[in-house]
Amino acid sequence: MNKIKVAIVGCGSISKKRHIPEYAANPNVELVGFCDLILARAEGHAQEHGGRAYTNYEEMLRVEKPDAVSVCTPNVLHAPYAIAAANAGAHVLVEKPMATNEADALAMIEAARKNGVFLMVGQNQRLMPPHQKAKEILQSGKMGKVLSFRTSFGHGGPEGWSMDGRDSWFFRKEEAIMGAMGDLGVHKSDLIRWMLDDEVAEVAAFVSTLHKAGTDVDDNATCVLRMKSGIIGTLVASWTYYKGGDNSTILWCENGAMHIGTHPV
Numbered sequence: 001m002n003k004i005k006v007a008i009v010g011c012g013s014i015s016k017k018r019h020i021p022e023y024a025a026n027p028n029v030e031l032v033g034f035c036d037l038i039l040a041r042a043e044g045h046a047q048e049h050g051g052r053a054y055t056n057y058e059e060m061l062r063v064e065k066p067d068a069v070s071v072c073t074p075n076v077l078h079a080p081y082a083i084a085a086a087n088a089g090a091h092v093l094v095e096k097p098m099a100t101n102e103a104d105a106l107a108m109i110e111a112a113r114k115n116g117v118f119l120m121v122g123q124n125q126r127l128m129p130p131h132q133k134a135k136e137i138l139q140s141g142k143m144g145k146v147l148s149f150r151t152s153f154g155h156g157g158p159e160g161w162s163m164d165g166r167d168s169w170f171f172r173k174e175e176a177i178m179g180a181m182g183d184l185g186v187h188k189s190d191l192i193r194w195m196l197d198d199e200v201a202e203v204a205a206f207v208s209t210l211h212k213a214g215t216d217v218d219d220n221a222t223c224v225l226r227m228k229s230g231i232i233g234t235l236v237a238s239w240t241y242y243k244g245g246d247n248s249t250i251l252w253c254e255n256g257a258m259h260i261g262t263h264p265v
């Protein structure tokens, strides 16, 4: 069987920690290209896994003709890079947030449809075993109806995660567009819709920059949601949980409460 030729654009933390090792461990995949504005980052992966290093994304698509591309760049490039991959005939795994506005997201879907390729968004929280188990229990009906929820994701901020630390694009509004809400809140917005099999009907929120200096993206968001079914709940995203992160969800149901990912705190 021919291997699936995969190329990566954006050789920062998420590609280094998740995308690249997982492709490398898959016997059906050949990593053919790595692209980053900082050539040394792309070269490091090419030396380790084979394939070629690029700083020019269009050139990588043209030369390597990948079957699939992982888009792991700053948020504002997700839509143009996903659309370019689809137009080059490649399936796309684009990191979250899918896009930075609705029109771009719709254009991505249209590009995938037009070119007959898959478009997948890296909403990996759906795949976490506690979340899968919770969904299975909900679907069994044992808990009865969900009446309300609280879902939250917080840590000390991207300076402890991004390849560029405090100088990261995560803090530049023109590249990130959103802060904690686009980074962590988007995981919980997706998770709660998926878990409850419901859509958000109404939302109210306070979204602020409380503590990070030198940035105008939000570092905290607290939202109140009403779902189409009538369930109400809260969603919190934070980059200022310096002394103890949180990635947890509680569902209060007719027959009990499900505490998901709350232990250890």
Ligand SMILES: NC(=O)c1ccc[n+]([C@@H]2O[C@H](COP(=O)([O-])OP(=O)(O)OC[C@H]3O[C@@H](n4cnc5c(N)ncnc54)[C@H](O)[C@@H]3O)[C@@H](O)[C@H]2O)c1
Pocket: 009, 010, 011, 012, 013, 014, 015, 035, 036, 037, 038, 041, 057, 072, 073, 074, 075, 077, 095, 096, 097, 122, 123, 124, 161, 162, 163, 164, 168, 169, 183
């Ligand atoms: N699914 C998850 O749980 C998860 C976790 C972390 C990050 N992410 C997402 O992954 C994406 C990347 O985040 P990260 O944490 O790897 O960031 P990072 O700062 O560690 O890395 C970003 C990389 O992109 C490169 N880059 C910037 N502009 C580029 C361009 N025009 N062409 C090619 N490369 C370019 C930078 O040089 C850097 O190496 C973000 O959208 C983020 O939201 C998802």
